[in-house]
Amino acid sequence: MSNNYHNGKLAEYIALFYLLFHGYLPIAKNYITGKGTHAGEVDLIVRKGKTLVFVEVKERRSFEKAAYAISEKQKQRIVKGAEAFLAKHKHYDAYDIRFDAILVEYPFKIKHLRNAWVASKLF
Numbered sequence: 001m002s003n004n005y006h007n008g009k010l011a012e013y014i015a016l017f018y019l020l021f022h023g024y025l026p027i028a029k030n031y032i033t034g035k036g037t038h039a040g041e042v043d044l045i046v047r048k049g050k051t052l053v054f055v056e057v058k059e060r061r062s063f064e065k066a067a068y069a070i071s072e073k074q075k076q077r078i079v080k081g082a083e084a085f086l087a088k089h090k091h092y093d094a095y096d097i098r099f100d101a102i103l104v105e106y107p108f109k110i111k112h113l114r115n116a117w118v119a120s121k122l123f
Contacts, residue, residue, distance in 0.1 A: 011059035011104040012043055018102065018110050019055070024048045033084040040077035044102075045085065052095040054082045056116070059104040063111050066103035070116070075099070079119040 016026060024046040031042040044055040056078055060066035078099065086092055101116035 007059050007106070008057075011102075012057045014104055014108065014110065015055065015057045015102040016044060018112065019044065019046050022048075022112075024053065027052070028085070031081060031085060033081050040074070040081055042078055042081040042085070047092075047095065050095050051098055052092050053098045053100050054078055054085075055100045055102055057102045057104065059106070061105065063103045063105050063109070066105065066111075067101070067113070070101055075117050082119070 012029070016029065020026070025048070026044070026046055028042070028045040031045055033040070042054050043057040044053075046053050046055060056070055056074070058066040058069045060069055082097065082099070086097075097119070098115055099117050099119065101113040103111040103113065105111075
């Protein structure tokens with residue numbers, strides 16, 4: 001496995017611990033929808049109160065590079081992944097939905113971007 005893969009996985013764990021520390025409850029990690037759906041993977045799904053949050057984690061040498069690494073195409077895949085998750089988990093229908101990004105700049109600098117993007121529509 002490449003060093004980038006390990007850095008990315010470490011960043012996901014750092015993000016998860018950060019979210020836990022800030023009162024979020026984990027629902028799923030590396031949630032993958034069915035193959036062929038073009039939905040891809042959602043790094044973290046967490047909830048806080050009645051808000052369900054789909055989180056993309058990016059690790060780069062700077063926060064700016066990490067933020068720019070989240071492409072529009074990737075955002076749309078995450079939205080499709082959220083739609084697939086919500087279709088299977090109807091008990092979250094009454095929850096508010098949010099898309100966040102957690103940017104990790106080593107050594108252990110974290111930036112949490114709430115409402116990093118807005119889905120034009122869900123379902």
